[in-house]
Amino acid sequence: MAGQGSSVELPSSLTSRTLPPPRTRIFKMIVIGDSGVGKTCLTYRFCAGRFPEKTEATIGVDFRERLIHIDGENIKIQLWDTAGQERFRKSMVQHYYRNVHAVVFVYDVTSPASFRSLPSWIEECKQHSLGTEVPRILVGNKCDLRESVQVATDIAQQFADSHSMPLFETSAKNPSSQGGGGGGDSGSSDHVEAIFMTVAHKLKSQKPLMLSQPSGAAPIHLDRGRDQGGEARGWACSSC
Numbered sequence: 629m630a631g632q633g634s635s636v637e638l639p640s641s642l643t644s645r646t647l648p649p650p651r652t653r654i655f656k657m658i659v660i661g662d663s664g665v666g667k668t669c670l671t672y673r674f675c676a677g678r679f680p681e682k683t684e685a686t687i688g689v690d691f692r693e694r695l696i697h698i699d700g701e702n703i704k705i706q707l708w709d710t711a712g713q714e715r716f717r718k719s720m721v722q723h724y725y726r727n728v729h730a731v732v733f734v735y736d737v738t739s740p741a742s743f744r745s746l747p748s749w750i751e752e753c754k755q756h757s758l759g760t761e762v763p764r765i766l767v768g769n770k771c772d773l774r775e776s777v778q779v780a781t782d783i784a785q786q787f788a789d790s791h792s793m794p795l796f797e798t799s800a801k802n803p804s805s806q807g808g809g810g811g812g813d814s815g816s817s818d819h820v821e822a823i824f825m826t827v828a829h830k831l832k833s834q835k836p837l838m839l840s841q842p843s844g845a846a847p848i849h850l851d852r853g854r855d856q857g858g859e860a861r862g863w864a865c866s867s868c
């Protein structure tokens with residue numbers, strides 16, 4: 629019989645009137661820590677799925693995005709990769725802290741100085757009125773450099789506990805070589821993925837957020853683009 633088993637296509641005018649587009653919630657996470665700890669590499673790995681071939685010191689801020697789905701809901705994770713160098717962040721710093729949903733503090737497990745700087749990064753958050761209700765996590769990066777680790781897990785864990793943050797030790801370069809931090813997920817082949825997804829799940833379970841956009845809206849391209857050794861420019865990955 630003609631038409632049997634075939635789907636019925638509705639005119640687009642009808643569907644657009646009867647089915648409101650699902651909303652996409654946006655979670656803004658700022659990634660902060662000393663210069664060189666690997667903020668760019670971590671955010672790049674989460675959004676692009678790999679370690680960048682080369683990086684330069686971030687100037688001001690870079691934005692990367694990734695669309696994920698949790699329990700059927702569209703969620704856009706917007707990572708603000710901030711400059712670690714004071715001279716590159718001065719003019720931008722107040723913008724980082726606007727409408728922040730979560731903070732990711734990063735130190736380098738091979739650099740005790742980057743670990744010692746954490747209180748000043750926490751203080752900066754406080755000065756910009758970031759309340760304790762905003763979820764924070766602590767990430768010890770570069771765990772692949774096993775021979776050079778100088779920040780012991782138990783010391784980092786104590787620090788994380790004293791600031792009510794979960795600790796994750798990982799590597800943006802080789803995520804399967806992560807250490808045994810409090811957020812441990814030692815069986816995972818991509819620990820970096822798990823870290824950001826954990827924050828997203830936590831945010832999703834909180835009260836609804838103010839920022840959202842219809843899923844049909846044009847993707848926000850907030851990145852300023854970089855040349856990755858001849859690769860296509862543009863770091864945002866709203867289509868990931």
Ligand SMILES: Nc1nc2c(ncn2[C@@H]2O[C@H](COP(=O)(O)OP(=O)(O)OP(=O)(O)O)[C@@H](O)[C@H]2O)c(=O)[nH]1
Pocket residue numbers: 661662663664665666667668669670683684685686687710711712713769770771772773798799800801802
């Ligand atoms: N071995 C190793 N090297 C890493 C890792 N993550 C980053 N790096 C290297 O560390 C250096 C600094 O990385 P970036 O991601 O640019 O550091 P950043 O924190 O964004 O630095 P700023 O932009 O100056 O604040 C680069 O040479 C990276 O290749 C890692 O997990 N393992």
